[in-house]
Amino acid sequence: MEKVSILHLITAASNASPFDVNMAFDAGFDKLMPYTSVGLDEISALTQDAIFSRSPSGVKREALFFGGRDISLAVDMQEMAKKAMFDPFSVSTMTDPSGAFTTSGALIAKISQHLAHTHDALSKQTIAIFGASGAVGSTSALIVAAQGAKAQLVAHGDVGEMQKHADMLKKKYGCKFEVVAGASDEDKIKLLQTATVAITAAPTGVRVLEAKHYQDSSSLKVVADVNAVSPSGIDGVDAQFDGNKVGNTTILGIGALSIGQLKYVTQQKLLQQMLLGEKPVHLDYNHAFKIACDHS
Amino acid sequence: MEKVSILHLITAASNASPFDVNMAFDAGFDKLMPYTSVGLDEISALTQDAIFSRSPSGVKREALFFGGRDISLAVDMQEMAKKAMFDPFSVSTMTDPSGAFTTSGALIAKISQHLAHTHDALSKQTIAIFGASGAVGSTSALIVAAQGAKAQLVAHGDVGEMQKHADMLKKKYGCKFEVVAGASDEDKIKLLQTATVAITAAPTGVRVLEAKHYQDSSSLKVVADVNAVSPSGIDGVDAQFDGNKVGNTTILGIGALSIGQLKYVTQQKLLQQMLLGEKPVHLDYNHAFKIACDHS
Amino acid sequence: MEKVSILHLITAASNASPFDVNMAFDAGFDKLMPYTSVGLDEISALTQDAIFSRSPSGVKREALFFGGRDISLAVDMQEMAKKAMFDPFSVSTMTDPSGAFTTSGALIAKISQHLAHTHDALSKQTIAIFGASGAVGSTSALIVAAQGAKAQLVAHGDVGEMQKHADMLKKKYGCKFEVVAGASDEDKIKLLQTATVAITAAPTGVRVLEAKHYQDSSSLKVVADVNAVSPSGIDGVDAQFDGNKVGNTTILGIGALSIGQLKYVTQQKLLQQMLLGEKPVHLDYNHAFKIACDHS
Numbered sequence: 001m002e003k004v005s006i007l008h009l010i011t012a013a014s015n016a017s018p019f020d021v022n023m024a025f026d027a028g029f030d031k032l033m034p035y036t037s038v039g040l041d042e043i044s045a046l047t048q049d050a051i052f053s054r055s056p057s058g059v060k061r062e063a064l065f066f067g068g069r070d071i072s073l074a075v076d077m078q079e080m081a082k083k084a085m086f087d088p089f090s091v092s093t094m095t096d097p098s099g100a101f102t103t104s105g106a107l108i109a110k111i112s113q114h115l116a117h118t119h120d121a122l123s124k125q126t127i128a129i130f131g132a133s134g135a136v137g138s139t140s141a142l143i144v145a146a147q148g149a150k151a152q153l154v155a156h157g158d159v160g161e162m163q164k165h166a167d168m169l170k171k172k173y174g175c176k177f178e179v180v181a182g183a184s185d186e187d188k189i190k191l192l193q194t195a196t197v198a199i200t201a202a203p204t205g206v207r208v209l210e211a212k213h214y215q216d217s218s219s220l221k222v223v224a225d226v227n228a229v230s231p232s233g234i235d236g237v238d239a240q241f242d243g244n245k246v247g248n249t250t251i252l253g254i255g256a257l258s259i260g261q262l263k264y265v266t267q268q269k270l271l272q273q274m275l276l277g278e279k280p281v282h283l284d285y286n287h288a289f290k291i292a293c294d295h296s
Numbered sequence: 297m298e299k300v301s302i303l304h305l306i307t308a309a310s311n312a313s314p315f316d317v318n319m320a321f322d323a324g325f326d327k328l329m330p331y332t333s334v335g336l337d338e339i340s341a342l343t344q345d346a347i348f349s350r351s352p353s354g355v356k357r358e359a360l361f362f363g364g365r366d367i368s369l370a371v372d373m374q375e376m377a378k379k380a381m382f383d384p385f386s387v388s389t390m391t392d393p394s395g396a397f398t399t400s401g402a403l404i405a406k407i408s409q410h411l412a413h414t415h416d417a418l419s420k421q422t423i424a425i426f427g428a429s430g431a432v433g434s435t436s437a438l439i440v441a442a443q444g445a446k447a448q449l450v451a452h453g454d455v456g457e458m459q460k461h462a463d464m465l466k467k468k469y470g471c472k473f474e475v476v477a478g479a480s481d482e483d484k485i486k487l488l489q490t491a492t493v494a495i496t497a498a499p500t501g502v503r504v505l506e507a508k509h510y511q512d513s514s515s516l517k518v519v520a521d522v523n524a525v526s527p528s529g530i531d532g533v534d535a536q537f538d539g540n541k542v543g544n545t546t547i548l549g550i551g552a553l554s555i556g557q558l559k560y561v562t563q564q565k566l567l568q569q570m571l572l573g574e575k576p577v578h579l580d581y582n583h584a585f586k587i588a589c590d591h592s
Numbered sequence: 593m594e595k596v597s598i599l600h601l602i603t604a605a606s607n608a609s610p611f612d613v614n615m616a617f618d619a620g621f622d623k624l625m626p627y628t629s630v631g632l633d634e635i636s637a638l639t640q641d642a643i644f645s646r647s648p649s650g651v652k653r654e655a656l657f658f659g660g661r662d663i664s665l666a667v668d669m670q671e672m673a674k675k676a677m678f679d680p681f682s683v684s685t686m687t688d689p690s691g692a693f694t695t696s697g698a699l700i701a702k703i704s705q706h707l708a709h710t711h712d713a714l715s716k717q718t719i720a721i722f723g724a725s726g727a728v729g730s731t732s733a734l735i736v737a738a739q740g741a742k743a744q745l746v747a748h749g750d751v752g753e754m755q756k757h758a759d760m761l762k763k764k765y766g767c768k769f770e771v772v773a774g775a776s777d778e779d780k781i782k783l784l785q786t787a788t789v790a791i792t793a794a795p796t797g798v799r800v801l802e803a804k805h806y807q808d809s810s811s812l813k814v815v816a817d818v819n820a821v822s823p824s825g826i827d828g829v830d831a832q833f834d835g836n837k838v839g840n841t842t843i844l845g846i847g848a849l850s851i852g853q854l855k856y857v858t859q860q861k862l863l864q865q866m867l868l869g870e871k872p873v874h875l876d877y878n879h880a881f882k883i884a885c886d887h888s
Contacts, residue, residue, distance in 0.1 A: 004618070006614060014332075015333075015338075015342075016329060016331070018304050018329070018342055018343075018345040018349065019346070019348065019349040020349075021304070021349075022302060022349040022354070022358070023349050025300050025327055026299060026300070026349075026350065031624070032329065033626065034626070035607040036607065036628075037607075038607065042607075046607075047610075049609050049611035050610035050611070050614065052611065052820075052852070053610065053614040053618075054614050054618065058614070058618065062614065311630065311634075314600050314638055315641035315642070315644065315645040317598070317600070317625045318642065318645040318646050319645050321596050322596070322646065322650065328625065330626070
């Protein structure tokens with residue numbers, strides 16, 4: 001008889017995310033167990049406990065999920081877990097802290113899809129990212145940089161602080177980012193005169209871009225906003241937008257619900273991948289982006 | 297295929313209650329997930345994570361349960377959760393901190409049932425509540441006050457402290473309560489000369505009422521005790537009592553096991569209500585009382 | 593319809609062990625619920641919550657598992673839980689902190705099995721235990737002492753500290769232990785000239801015994817090591833050893849994987865025992881040893 005499928009939900013936060021819980025059950029996992037307030041130094045022992053307690057046929061029906069709010073910590077946890085495994089005692093792993101990896105994957109896939117309508121490519125873009133120090137902003141920067149685009153981290157406050165964040169990302173992930181000032185109206189107008197894509201991933205309730213910031217831009221092709229709660233991050237971009245024209249401009253807008261629907265599919269497919277294969281898979285934002293492209 | 301049913305068990309305490317866990321599984325929930333040491337400020341995010349991760353057909357198979365030990369906090373959590381929902385992304389909720397809502401609902405339903413045998417009504421009673429600062433005592437006061445009865449919160453210590461508690465309940469729930477002194481034998485004898493019903497909801501192991509306190513009362517009709525562990529809270533009231541006469545008096549006694557059996561049924565029915573309906577329901581002590589009346 | 597089977601996983605540690613989680617699901621429990629950072633003073637209330645929420649037919653399909661890292665605390669929790677039960681509201685319990693009870697049971701059963709090949713008995717042995725202050729070392733000492741063997745707790749550091757540990761074990765479990773010095777090469781060589789069995793249960797990565805320590809012993813018959821990660825605790829004892837001769841000696845070696853396989857079977861059988869019987873069972877290291885003997 002086939003073993004029950006078990007997902008161990010590991011997080012540095014004090015509780016699991018109900019989002020991940022629902023998604024994991026709906027993706028077909030029979031059983032979940034939460035591990036909370038987990039430190040990086042506990043990952044090896046947790047992993048070995050998870051792999052040495054099932055037969056080789058059992059570990060195929062088992063996976064580790066790393067959540068939490070800190071993307072670097074979640075990535076480190078996944079790396080640590082992979083190092084603690086020994087074939088054939090190896091289970092699939094997936095990282096999606098705060099849902100940022102699947103959200104970013106879906107966001108960038110949507111942008112790529114709408115650029116493709118005019119035979120344009122992600123790799124040729126200059127992409128201004130607002131909210132770049134957050135989980136979705138940072139991950140989006142990593143994905144577009146890996147695709148060869150020019151990623152601009154927009155500082156809404158002190159440029160030096162954002163530069164530190166860019167340096168950290170560069171050191172950890174080996175990608176290079178430009179930091180641009182974006183605190184004032186003048187800053188925003190100026191940077192959108194060269195950016196071809198703008199992403200707003202600011203906290204809920206923050207209106208990042210007004211019409212005056214982007215309406216006279218001759219470079220902007222696509223703008224995308226991940227904020228599902230009113231007001232949207234970009235004036236004129238409705239949550240339902242899926243490549244709709246923004247106001248009287250020719251800029252294509254992508255709203256939070258369009259991104260959210262693709263994020264949902266992406267997370268579900270990733271979770272299911274951990275159960276379907278003969279060999280364990282280790283999934284992160286790169287896989288999220290790829291899956292999102294396949295389903296957008 | 298029907299989605300699995302998921303109950304998110306949310307508590308301010310450091311762990312879920314095994315009572316609620318067993319009841320929820322036996323009521324038919326397929327999956328439970330505990331969220332512990334949760335603060336009121338985390339409820340909106342948890343709720344939105346819970347609703348935005350399932351389709352409209354999925355949210356019908358999902359509910360939030362608020363436990364913990366603090367009835368006001370649990371009620372506030374439920375209110376906060378309801379405010380965080382947007383149709384059609386809305387799930388059922390239920391509040392039952394320390395089981396106090398279902399216990400109180402069953403307790404008052406039992407009293408009402410035995411009063412009805414003599415065509416008497418709850419609304420006409422003067423109800424002395426011992427242990428009134430506790431979860432069951434406070435909730436019982438809220439239920440009987442809402443039914444139009446005169447609720448007396450008996451102070452076993454400082455009357456001023458109980459008055460503060462009464463003021464808090466009044467401010468929060470809009471019900472009015474009388475505070476009466478009940479520390480000494482004389483106090484108890486005196487207040488039971490006008491009370492028509494007495495409830496003891498003191499901590500386990502405290503004998504609240506002796507025979508000398510109630511045996512000469514000409515007003516008392518029903519006494520009820522929620523303490524299942526010996527000694528009972530009222531001398532002469534056995535845990536099995538279900539309207540039996542107390543000692544040589546004509547007072548009807550209700551014991552903890554009779555209340556407990558109805559509490560069990562009440563909690564089960566409430567949990568099942570969250571799964572059965574087409575529309576989400578939001579259940580608290582008022583619903584517990586109503587369901588308990590239907591099944592007593 | 594049969595009630596779902598529920599295992600309440602109770603631990604003083606901050607999370608459940610994925611090992612226990614996997615084992616419990618694979619043993620056939622339908623549902624698990626973790627209770628973490630639990631104190632001894634919470635056990636009575638948790639237990640009564642667990643038993644009073646199911647019917648007598650329900651409690652047969654329910655059990656409590658005490659994990660954590662501290663064997664004395666786990667044993668105390670189990671005792672406390674048993675005292676909080678009232679027939680017929682009684683559920684099965686099992687204690688296996690850090691897997692130490694099932695590991696020790698399997699370890700000693702393996703030693704007993706290989707002694708039996710030469711018609712030798714555990715009760716006649718002098719058993720030197722390295723790592724005796726740890727969970728597996730301490731439990732192994734308790735098991736062999738209960739079988740009538742002479743258990744020697746080897747002090748790798750201060751002898752006085754190990755004597756305190758021996759005194760604690762004696763006071764709590766009523767068994768008597770000898771404490772021997774084992775810090776230096778000379779100490780080890782000397783004590784292995786009278787010991788007939790040596791057990792190494794030191795932390796991972798510590799090479800406890802070199803060939804020079806045991807190769808000239810005329811008393812040693814069996815050596816066993818519980819450390820699955822290289823280097824093994826005893827030079828010349830491979831993790832796969834199951835009674836193989838160590839180096840050029842006639843000493844029989846038992847390695848960590850042989851012990852681990854029997855530990856796995858032992859834990860599974862114990863978990864299943866809690867579900868199969870009509871009457872509740874309360875399982876600890878004694879039952880683990882017995883089951884391990886039956887399956888070795």
